[in-house]
Amino acid sequence: METTEQFYNEFKPLLFSLAYRMLGSAMDAEDIVHEVFLTLRNIETEPISNMRAYLCKIVTNRCIDRLRSSSKKREVYVGPWLPEPIVTDGRDAGDPMQSYLAKESITTAYLLLLQQLSWVERAVFLLREVLQYDYDEIAEIVGKTSTNCRQIFHRAKRSIGGKHAMLAQGEGAEQSDGKRLAGEASRVIDQFVEALQSGNIGKLMSVLAADSTLFSDGGGKVTAAVRPIVGAERIALFLAGIMAKATSGFSFKVAVVNNQPGIVTYEDGKPSSVVSFLVEEGSIAAIYIVVNPDKLLHVH
Known part of the structure; x- marks a missing residue:
């Protein structure tokens, strides 16, 4: 038994x-x-x-x-x-x-x-x-x-x-198709990170779908956009503004977030946000940023 x-x-x-x-x-x-x-x-x-x-x-x-x-x-x-x-x-x-x-x-x-x-x-x-x-x-x-x-x-x-x-990326998906989609997402996210690091607005916009949307979850506990930001240009300028304000204690790493390529950012070694993406047809259709500290307790 x-x-x-x-x-x-x-x-x-x-x-x-x-x-x-x-x-x-x-x-x-x-x-x-x-x-x-x-x-x-x-x-x-x-x-x-x-x-x-x-x-x-x-x-x-x-x-x-x-x-x-x-x-x-x-x-x-x-x-x-x-x-x-x-x-x-x-x-x-x-x-x-x-x-x-x-x-x-x-x-x-x-x-x-x-x-x-x-x-x-x-x-x-x-x-x-x-x-x-x-x-x-x-x-x-x-x-x-x-x-x-x-x-x-x-x-x-x-x-x-x-x-x-x-x-859905479940067990029913064809393995070869799943690998192709994962590879495409990784490539797009790599381009996104490179553009973000360089502060290249044009390059950042090129990896975003024209009607892409950014969602930021602060839960009222930390500063975050209280409404979704829509449009490649507005999102690119918003992200560039965040990077311009980054302190010397800011760092980040690429990680697997909910089984997809994502990013974890840190302030003085402590997790400050987790970023995940929806990639469709070779472009980023949505960006999801969690900054609510209550939702980062399990993140290292």
């Missing part, structure tokens, strides 16, 4: 991935997964025939409870809200958690797309589209009928349109 520790090692990456995509917060996702396994350890139950479905149900319900309790905070959030970034250096292949997440659809753009869905829609969509549960299993997890879940799924899919398939 498997122990709680064995279940933890087996299912933690899956459950974290589910909770993170539901909440957009790595810290909250970790807390929920930890709580679920503590609960599992402390209760005596009849043998559970499908532990994976059982744990997914508990995690999903706790995520919905967390979202309900934090909905008021989201309503009064200052400026754009962005998900808490997951930053790696790309060398964590030996870590089961990182190996699992490397195959998952957790890009910033994808997470923001999921935020357009209601809590129940998001749960049904993830359980069906990503975890491949059948509607009877989903119905048991979310407390709806199978027919209702089928309707919710199709409504959610219509709501976010076909863009989710393009943004």
Whole structure:
């Protein structure tokens, strides 16, 4: 008979991935997964025939409870809200958690797309589209009928349109195509960094789509643009202005942010922002900058 520790090692990456995509917060996702396994350890139950479905149900319900309790905070959030970034250096292949997440659809753009869905829609969509549960299993997890879940799924899919398939970098993607897209993104980000370092406005604009958008999440805690900045020229001037004000303690590194090339900036060795991108057709379509210190606690 498997122990709680064995279940933890087996299912933690899956459950974290589910909770993170539901909440957009790595810290909250970790807390929920930890709580679920503590609960599992402390209760005596009849043998559970499908532990994976059982744990997914508990995690999903706790995520919905967390979202309900934090909905008021989201309503009064200052400026754009962005998900808490997951930053790696790309060398964590030996870590089961990182190996699992490397195959998952957790890009910033994808997470923001999921935020357009209601809590129940998001749960049904993830359980069906990503975890491949059948509607009877989903119905048991979310407390709806199978027919209702089928309707919710199709409504959610219509709501976010076909863009989710393009943004998802999951296991279903062709490996060669995934490598090509990753290589293209890396090349564009390298050009972006080079232009930013040199202060070349023209070169910076050349890697930005004409209608690109920059989102900056300070959460009202630090200075950030409270409205999205739209247009290549406005974004280039905004970023050049930030670089012109950089202190002697400023530094940065290229990192893997939510499975995509990104940037981490530092002030006197302490993380000050995490930057991720949406690259489409060889240009940067969106830039996401997280400067809210509460969302940088896991960044090194």
